Amino acid sequence: xxxxxxxxxxxxxxxxxxxxxxxxxxxxxxxxxxxxxxxxxxxxxxxxxxxxxxxxxxxxxxxxxxxxxxxxxxxxxxxxxxxxxxxxxxxxxxxxxxxxxxxxxxxxxxxxxxxxxxxxxxxxxxxxxxxxxxxxxxxxxxxxxxxxxxxxxxxxxxxxxxxxxxxxxxxxxxxxxxxxxxxxxxxxxxxxxxxxxxxxxxxxxxxxxxxxxxxxxxxxxxxxxxxxxxxxxxxxxxxxxxxxxxxxxxxxxxx
Numbered sequence: 001x002x003x004x005x006x007x008x009x010x011x012x013x014x015x016x017x018x019x020x021x022x023x024x025x026x027x028x029x030x031x032x033x034x035x036x037x038x039x040x041x042x043x044x045x046x047x048x049x050x051x052x053x054x055x056x057x058x059x060x061x062x063x064x065x066x067x068x069x070x071x072x073x074x075x076x077x078x079x080x081x082x083x084x085x086x087x088x089x090x091x092x093x094x095x096x097x098x099x100x101x102x103x104x105x106x107x108x109x110x111x112x113x114x115x116x117x118x119x120x121x122x123x124x125x126x127x128x129x130x131x132x133x134x135x136x137x138x139x140x141x142x143x144x145x146x147x148x149x150x151x152x153x154x155x156x157x158x159x160x161x162x163x164x165x166x167x168x169x170x171x172x173x174x175x176x177x178x179x180x181x182x183x184x185x186x187x188x189x190x191x192x193x194x195x196x197x198x199x200x201x202x203x204x205x206x207x208x209x210x211x212x213x214x215x216x217x218x219x220x221x222x223x224x225x226x227x228x229x230x231x232x233x234x235x236x237x238x239x240x241x242x243x244x245x246x247x248x249x250x251x252x253x254x255x
Contacts, residue, residue, distance in 0.1 A: 124159075
């Protein structure tokens with residue numbers, strides 16, 4: 001039995017992974033953005049290790065969330081699942097960051113730094129990262145004209161590079177990123193062609209499996225197959241520039 005924390009586990013892929021892992025006998029710590037959202041977990045909560053609450057768009061709540069997780073003891077794995085996609089305009093967080101950057105990149109970065117180091121880390125990325133701009137100069141979209149799809153793609157490039165950077169710096173930790181495909185979730189929309197069960201399978205497998213294929217690090221995955229990520233993802237120079245920039249934006253040093 002593994003102890004697994006999953007961000008964004010009130011619906012979609014996060015909830016699907018939570019149900020899969022709980023059903024397999026693992027000890028799963030759930031996460032909700034608010035107490036109101038946590039109420040949707042009423043059926044699953046009695047079988048879980050608990051529920052922690054925090055809005056990942058808020059730096060203060062993200063830091064507090066890390067403390068809540070640590071109060072439950074060391075996790076064997078953390079699945080950084082929570083994410084946001086399209087907004088017609090640049091939405092600012094309490095700290096003034098782009099909501100897309102804050103939830104998709106800054107939050108997993110801060111949680112990685114502040115949660116007691118697990119044995120495995122899984123970051124949910126997207127195939128859209130392959131079309132992203134690797135220029136980190138305006139990572140927070142303060143100078144460019146807003147593009148929701150470009151901001152999302154860039155955020156997923158960053159989170160895949162973060163995963164690979166963690167694998168490089170922490171060789172004792174298995175760190176991987178996953179493209180779950182376009183699946184019918186609240187974020188993906190009801191018309192998405194992918195399969196939700198298949199979409200959650202790889203991250204759940206990487207989090208707990210002792211299959212030799214799952215015991216690797218620094219890889220980018222889709223449906224249990226290793227894929228070729230964008231060149232920036234595996235570029236140590238890009239990784240270092242990224243983590244330096246994230247440290248500046250959050251005030252938290254990871255390495």
